[in-house]
Amino acid sequence: MPLVTINLIENVFDKKQKQEMIAKVTDAMVGIEGEAMRGLTWVVINEVSEGEWGIGGKPLSSDDVHKIQASAA
Secondary structure, three states, X not given: OOEXXXXXXXXXXXXXXXXXXXXXXXXXXXXXXXXXXXXXOEEEEEEEOOOOOXXXXXXXXXXXXXXXXXXXX
């Protein structure tokens, strides 16, 4: 039974978006492993506090991530 872990910075995604992640990741796994595994596919979302996740030596906040999202839109 697969366990997929998604790590996120807190305050970036809302509850509905996280539920969508769980559903879509489950669907992707079932597409690979077969429908019989749907009930055995676990998806866990871990949220890391703002400032405790860094890239390139710089801690990131939810505001930083929202700016990145906006620039890609």
